[in-house]
Amino acid sequence: MNPEFAKAIQYIKKRSGSDFKKLRDHLDTHNLFIFLLSKKIVGKNLYSTHLEEIFPNKFDNVSFGETIRYLKEEIKKNKKPLVDKWGQETVVDLQTCSVAKLLPLTSVRKVFEHLINNLPSNKSILFDGLPREKEQIPIVIEKGRILSKRGYKVIFLEIDLADEILDARLVSRRVCPQCQYSGSILTPTAEKIAYDQKTRAYVAFCPKCAIPLEYKKGDHQLDQLGKLVQAVYERRKKFKQVSTLLQTQLSAKQYAFLRTDVPCEEFKGEKIELNLIAKYSTNTDGEVIIKRVPQTAIHNERTVYSLAPAGAVVRIIKTLAEVIRR
Numbered sequence: 001m002n003p004e005f006a007k008a009i010q011y012i013k014k015r016s017g018s019d020f021k022k023l024r025d026h027l028d029t030h031n032l033f034i035f036l037l038s039k040k041i042v043g044k045n046l047y048s049t050h051l052e053e054i055f056p057n058k059f060d061n062v063s064f065g066e067t068i069r070y071l072k073e074e075i076k077k078n079k080k081p082l083v084d085k086w087g088q089e090t091v092v093d094l095q096t097c098s099v100a101k102l103l104p105l106t107s108v109r110k111v112f113e114h115l116i117n118n119l120p121s122n123k124s125i126l127f128d129g130l131p132r133e134k135e136q137i138p139i140v141i142e143k144g145r146i147l148s149k150r151g152y153k154v155i156f157l158e159i160d161l162a163d164e165i166l167d168a169r170l171v172s173r174r175v176c177p178q179c180q181y182s183g184s185i186l187t188p189t190a191e192k193i194a195y196d197q198k199t200r201a202y203v204a205f206c207p208k209c210a211i212p213l214e215y216k217k218g219d220h221q222l223d224q225l226g227k228l229v230q231a232v233y234e235r236r237k238k239f240k241q242v243s244t245l246l247q248t249q250l251s252a253k254q255y256a257f258l259r260t261d262v263p264c265e266e267f268k269g270e271k272i273e274l275n276l277i278a279k280y281s282t283n284t285d286g287e288v289i290i291k292r293v294p295q296t297a298i299h300n301e302r303t304v305y306s307l308a309p310a311g312a313v314v315r316i317i318k319t320l321a322e323v324i325r326r
């Protein structure tokens with residue numbers, strides 16, 4: 001295990017204290033089905049990885065998107081069994097769906113049914129991927145009831161993070177055009193950094209190919225002026241509409257909300273809980289100096305810190321420990 005990760009795991013257990021114990025004991029005798037809801041790149045996957053490590057053999061991470069990708073591959077290999085099972089129409093839906101072309105509702109229902117009928121036994125589930133559209137809400141509510149009948153405690157957990165932090169993450173992603181190595185100029189690890197006099201910007205180089213990393217295509221989503229394209233904001237607005245609508249249809253026992261940023265003046269944790277980002281400068285010899293500082297942003301007119309998994313997962317455990325008592 002990577003030592004940073006191991007340290008975060010130890011820290012989370014200690015800092016969560018009684019909440020950690022409560023949730024651990026609960027997981028010994030109950031199975032949770034947690035719908036993780038968040039805007040893109042908040043960090044769901046990273047949080048799930050930490051939860052799986054903190055509670056060994058208790059959680060399984062299940063993704064709707066991954067299931068679709070898997071089924072697309074299966075169809076490529078041999079589509080007959082899937083046509084027999086779900087019919088030609090769903091198989092065509094699966095073959096042709098993409099980021100731009102959503103899977104039609106009837107097929108969403110079939111895939112989700114398939115997914116919940118094949119859950120690993122005796123484990124809690126961290127589920128990601130539905131609902132993305134308001135039309136999908138009735139499906140998750142209906143299937144949520146079925147999961148409850150099968151003994152799961154169903155929880156919808158919304159995790160939010162300041163848009164300014166998400167923006168910074170989006171525009172700092174970089175990828176190697178040659179080997180597809182991906183990194184971030186905000187949180188460089190193995191990349192070499194140099195100052196480009198022409199563009200007056202710091203540039204990261206691929207640790208393997210030693211060539212400059214580029215913006216991630218389609219993902220940095222900047223317009224010609226270097227601003228995030230409207231589509232990013234539209235997607236976030238839509239997420240909020242869907243989650244708000246979903247919340248009105250669920251009881252307080254089922255819906256929980258938390259943020260993974262925190263107003264600076266309220267923060268009482270240790271530095272390990274904060275996301276550090278690189279601040280670049282150049283010394284008189286022209287060498288690039290990297291200083292790591294806590295990332296901050298403005299949210300609701302207050303300055304907030306962005307929480308690292310060590311800080312975020314402590315809050316997730318606390319929230320879950322509360323929900324299971326409701």
Ligand SMILES: [Zn+2]
Nearest residue numbers: 176179206209
């Ligand atoms: Zn490379």
